[in-house]
Structure formats: C-alpha cells, structure tokens
Amino acid sequence: MTTAPAAPSTAPDRAPVPASLTRLADGVHAYLQPDGGWCLNNAGLVVGPERTVLVDTAATESRARALRSAVHAVAPAGPDYVVNTHFHGDHVFGNGLFTPRATVISHAGTREETAEAGGGLKHLWPDVEWGETPEALASLTFRDRLTVHTGGPRVELLHVGPAHTANDVIAWVPEASVLFTGDVVWSGVTPFVLMGSVSGSLLALDRMRTLGARTIVPGHGPVGGRELLDATESYLRFLQKTADRGILDGLTPLEAAQRTELGPYEDWLDPERLVGNLHRAYAEAGGGRPGERLDVAGPFTQMCAYHGGLPTCRA
Numbered sequence: 001m002t003t004a005p006a007a008p009s010t011a012p013d014r015a016p017v018p019a020s021l022t023r024l025a026d027g028v029h030a031y032l033q034p035d036g037g038w039c040l041n042n043a044g045l046v047v048g049p050e051r052t053v054l055v056d057t058a059a060t061e062s063r064a065r066a067l068r069s070a071v072h073a074v075a076p077a078g079p080d081y082v083v084n085t086h087f088h089g090d091h092v093f094g095n096g097l098f099t100p101r102a103t104v105i106s107h108a109g110t111r112e113e114t115a116e117a118g119g120g121l122k123h124l125w126p127d128v129e130w131g132e133t134p135e136a137l138a139s140l141t142f143r144d145r146l147t148v149h150t151g152g153p154r155v156e157l158l159h160v161g162p163a164h165t166a167n168d169v170i171a172w173v174p175e176a177s178v179l180f181t182g183d184v185v186w187s188g189v190t191p192f193v194l195m196g197s198v199s200g201s202l203l204a205l206d207r208m209r210t211l212g213a214r215t216i217v218p219g220h221g222p223v224g225g226r227e228l229l230d231a232t233e234s235y236l237r238f239l240q241k242t243a244d245r246g247i248l249d250g251l252t253p254l255e256a257a258q259r260t261e262l263g264p265y266e267d268w269l270d271p272e273r274l275v276g277n278l279h280r281a282y283a284e285a286g287g288g289r290p291g292e293r294l295d296v297a298g299p300f301t302q303m304c305a306y307h308g309g310l311p312t313c314r315a
Contacts, residue, residue, distance in 0.1 A: 021070040025176035036220035039090040039315035044180040048150025054079035057094025059315035061131025064094025085182025086165045087113035089121035096134035106138035109167035125313040160204035162197040162291025179213035187221030189269045194276035197290030243281035253278035254302040272307040
C-alpha cells in the first residue's frame with residue numbers, strides 16, 4: 001500500500017471498547033473489535049473436532065495476542081489454518097503470531113499483494129503501537145474456491161473480488177449458515193473500494209445473496225443479517241450516482257464529496273472514505289477496469305483534507 005503524508009488528527013474521541021468472541025452457532029464464533037473504525041476489524045473462528053480455522057487476524061501485536069488468547073479459550077491447540085480475506089494489514093499483520101503451527105491460506109493474488117504492501121500501513125499512523133508483527137505470507141493459495149474440512153462445519157473459501165481489493169475472499173460455513181465477508185460488507189461503517197471496484201463489489205453482493213446466509217459477519221462493525229448486504233449495496237449505488245453527478249458537473253472527487261449530503265450514511269464511521277471511493281467510481285465511469293491499480297497516496301491525502309486531519313486509528 002502506497003503511503004501518504006500524515007496530518008494532525010481532528011477526529012472526535014471515541015472510547016475504546018474491548019474485543020470479544022461471540023458464539024454464533026456450534027463451533028462457529030465471531031471475534032469483534034468495536035467500533036469497527038480504521039484498523040479495528042473482525043475475525044472469525046470455526047472449530048471442528050479435527051481442525052480449527054481462523055478467518056483473518058488483527059493489526060497490532062497486542063491485538064493479535066488478545067485474539068490468540070480468545071481463540072485458545074475455545075480451541076486450546078490454536079488454529080490449524082489462518083485465512084486472509086485480503087491483504088490489508090489489519091487482517092494479516094497478526095499472521096506471525098499463529099505460525100508456524102497454523103498454515104496461512106489466501107488467494108494467490110492476495111499473497112502477492114501482501115508481500116508487496118509489507119508494513120506500509122504502519123507509516124500512515126506512526127503513533128500507533130504496532131509492536132512486533134513478523135510477516136507470515138500464505139503457504140497455501142488458491143484461485144477460485146477451496147474447502148477446508150474441520151471434521152465438523154466445513155469452511156468454503158470463495159474468491160469474489162475485485163471488490164474491496166483486487167482479490168477478496170469470503171468464508172462460507174453452510175452448516176451454520178454463517179458468512180464471513182471480510183471487507184466486502186460493512187456494518188455501520190463506510191465501505192472502502194479505492195483499491196477494488198464499485199461494480200465488482202455489487203457483483204460480489206449478488207453472489208453472496210445466493211448463499212442465503214442467516215448470519216453475516218462483516219469485516220468491520222456489528223454482526224447482522226442480510227440487511228447488511230442491502231445497506232452496503234445502497235451505499236455503493238449512492239456512490240455511483242454521486243460520481244455521475246460530479247463528472248457531469250466537472251468536479252474533482254474531493255469537490256464532489258464536499259458538496260454531497262451523506263443523508264442516511266452521515267452517521268456511519270469514517271465518512272471521509274467517500275473521497276477515495278469516488279476516485280474509483282470516476283475511474284470505472286471512464287472505462288477503467290475493476291481492480292486495476294490506482295494512485296493511493298493522492299486520494300488518501302484528499303480524504304484527510306475532507307476529514308480535517310488524519311483519521312483516528314485506534315489499532
């Protein structure tokens with residue numbers, strides 16, 4: 001991930017809330033890190049009599065250690081597999097606290113993106129206590145789909161990108177009707193598609209609907225049901241309309257964002273992502289391919305300008 005210069009934060013203070021492991025069904029748990037803002041992601045845990053699967057890790061050493069303690073409370077031996085839904089640091093930095101016992105799994109493209117990004121995310125928020133998070137790339141990769149058999153609930157890994165990034169994976173547990181979406185779906189948090197695709201995200205949502213999941217664990221924010229798919233889609237449609245209007249009026253993405261009323265999305269966390277999202281929407285409206293590389297540093301700097309400073313990261 002290309003980095004941008006940091007600016008002073010003027011974000012309102014939000015009191016941190018402890019992370020927690022929530023049981024969703026027999027052997028299926030969600031690890032939630034409220035409030036779901038920057039770098040406060042969710043993870044998933046599927047425990048079978050033969051194998052245990054952890055879906056995503058955490059951004060910092062301390063948070064990854066807390067996740068590891070929560071996992072060991074219900075699976076004392078720890079996970080046999082760690083799945084990375086995409087390459088962003090809040091989902092992969094903690095891998096090294098579970099290896100070498102655990103095998104890390106990701107999409108082949110995600111492995112390449114993780115290696116390329118390295119610890120770049122840390123430079124955006126240098127004041128965060130990142131700790132020691134040794135890189136642990138996936139040693140098992142796939143392209144389309146892969147099923148992990150736990151001896152109990154099976155975990156179906158499905159490639160649905162480009163969406164949030166160029167290569168996104170979801171983890172579907174059909175026996176429990178639980179879907180771990182990574183950052184393709186959000187809950188009370190503004191989606192972020194600068195590195196992925198607006199149109200691809202909509203296609204991914206359509207595909208997820210066909211699974212018929214009763215319980216959906218988003219990448220950030222509270223657990224919900226199918227309404228989370230609808231809310232994420234609604235925002236993406238709003239984004240497309242905002243981009244169309246901005247292009248027609250000859251506005252830059254930042255100008256379009258500054259002139260746009262957020263309406264029902266006003267209270268969602270991290271609204272500054274609208275600027276980055278508009279850069280992607282503008283590119284696709286101009287014929288850009290879903291998931292193709294865009295500048296990240298420029299849009300992130302503009303997001304800071306929209307926000308009035310560097311957004312707060314509580315990782």
